[in-house]
Amino acid sequence: MNIKDVFTPFTTWSKVVKDPVTIKNPIGREAAPRYRGFHKNDIDVCIGCGTCEAICENQAIDLVPVEGIETKSGDSGLRPRIDYGRCCWCALCVDICTTNSLNLTNEYTWVDTDPDAFIFTPGVDKKSWDTKEEGWKKPVPNYHFYGQTRVPMEELHAEERVESFVEFVKGYSKKQAEEEADRCVACGICTATCPAHMGIPDYIAAIRNEDMEEGMRILYDTNPLPEICGRICTHKCEDVCSVGVNGDPLSIRWLKRYIADQIPADVDKYNEILYTKDIKNNNKKVAIIGTGPSSLSSAYYLSLLGYKITMYEKLPQAGGMMRYGIPEYRLPYDAIDKDIDYIVSLGVDIKYNVTVGKDITLEQLHEENDAVFAGTGLHLGRSTRIPGSDHENVYQSVDLLRDIVTGAEVPVERKVVVIGGGNVAMDITRSMARLQKAKYGEVNIITTSLESEDIMPADREEVVEAREEGCTIIPGYGPQEVMIENGKVVGLRVWKCLSIFDENHNFNPKFDESDERVFEGDMVIESIGQGMDLSYLSEDTKKGLEFGPRGRVQTNDNFQTSLPWLFMGGDIIQGPDVIHGIANGHRAAMAIDDFLNQGR
């Protein structure tokens, strides 16, 4: 033993008078600011997309309904509930959260004698740490589990596209489509918003799996017009895409087009992929009036069930407004033909240039068939009926759009004024711009609408693209008079529109008469909405039907009228857009099958 060994124990006693380095009572000690403790969730921001549950390696998260939170478009109404018997505080749920509503606080101490207390729904079951700001949050920006920016779509430049009616959206390449598909978190929130409730996450997964044939089968489950819808769908699904809450929403429409574009225009190939080579006939017949989206959709789904379908089209080609209303630069004819050719290949007979009510009566169709579906669309233009609107140089947009397709002579003046703020107004504006460019080498169009810029019903991209092509869009003005001098149209006189609807939500525009403008023009095109032509309904038939506001035929939820054999759908009942028509036609087809098989 040396002297050091003797004195060392006593040196320890010198510590007695020093402050301890340990904490006397560690309970309640604040954790580090980014410590990963218990969850909190802003349930007003959360949309119940379930990505937190999907990523949780420990299956610690359930999605549960919460009282007071409604299930609606864009929100499942579910909220995550955490089982702390399984949670390992890895915070993957926070890092993937599409809305950034889910966070971990730095609270980590909690004592309870009830083990079930450790399963709770953050934000719903109130906790002391709900107001804490410290803890683990997704370190935004630049920290994302999925791409925030959509893969841009290649398009022709405005100067090039206004030169012709050639389709200007080029479509995704394989690499682009797979990259875009990779951004999908497969939550399925979009499916409820799609009027046809398409299996969107499933067909996007098919792109990731490079299985286009499976993608086609998923598309055709709910939508037999994928080439068409892949181009001109109003894509409401994208408005609610969970990835779009903190980034660009998925390009769902372009991905749908990508799948359809990969399959060659060969009806045999379609029949092979969709297993429809040999459908057994059930010896029942259904007549369909019109060949628009609702009619084609019902024809397709009825054909799958073995019905013999005869369609009646008053124009020389099928497609309805899709062909005769939507310009070729947005929806080329070969895309329309590709979808329709496959439906025709199932045995559907289309009788062209036959007007029901004139060449054949609805009653005859009823006699010759077991049921009738009418999807005759809105093909009549509506007039503003302002002074001068009866001049011969005042046109309806639907008539001109149809004439462009049929090849009829279309009047193209040097200065054109269009009245309307919807997609059809944009279609005629941009179509006339192309015709002006071809005829005069320049674009000179003013399009005006009652609605101000922020509430114009046209898709935003349509307005932007029209302006890019040289069209002038001046929203927020109400037409008062088509000005005529020496028998010729010289312009449109407008007043500033202050409001469109009155306090009872009735259409009753208010104007500021002091803010008057005149838009110069040699011709005026009205595009303020369309009406239906139900002249094929005889007086006797009408007696059996119920009519609602604006002369609209009333149907039940399955698009069956009060004449049980007559079903109606599409724009004349609900819409107006292609995807609603497709959904209507599908539902009506299933209801016709029910009606004919069960006598309902």
Place this chain on the structure above:
Amino acid sequence: MKEILDRITPKYDLQDVSIKDDLQAYVVVEKKLAIDMVTYMRDYEGFSHFVLMSCVDWIEDNKLQLLYLLNNPEKKCVIGIKVFIDRENPSMQSAHHLWKQIWTYQRELREAFGIDFPGSPRIEENFVLEGWTDKPHMLRDFDTNKYAEETYFPRTGRSTNDPATYMRQKLYPNQPVTAKKNKDDE
């Protein structure tokens, strides 16, 4: 770091050299040269501190990748020595004689990835999982979820909802179902 790499690259026929920065580099060395290189780095290049040893399962290539991470306290630099071994019946020369703590790492790797280190002390003993009889749990083809479901009982009172299915039930329960065609119908 570059000087060191210039010396050892030809000596050990290094196949893949990745310099992260001035103080950090990773190299891939052949299995038969790996422990010799680790020893050389310790004894001649000043990497006297053994930081850790780990493994990655490259299931697609049917390989396991061992990593020996060494630190040079004087130059404050780190080198990661990677070596790929076969995934079937994996075995690697033991390095327990170089640093004593490698005993423990090798026991852990045997339990987690099934890698044998012949001659390593107490290598046969359980590391964490007492009485483990299933396949090594860190291999990527070990199905953790299946194991948990077969081994443990579920907690009562838990149920969940798929958002899309739930929204369908709530918002559009009567959505028509297509008479789905499948291959057998042809």
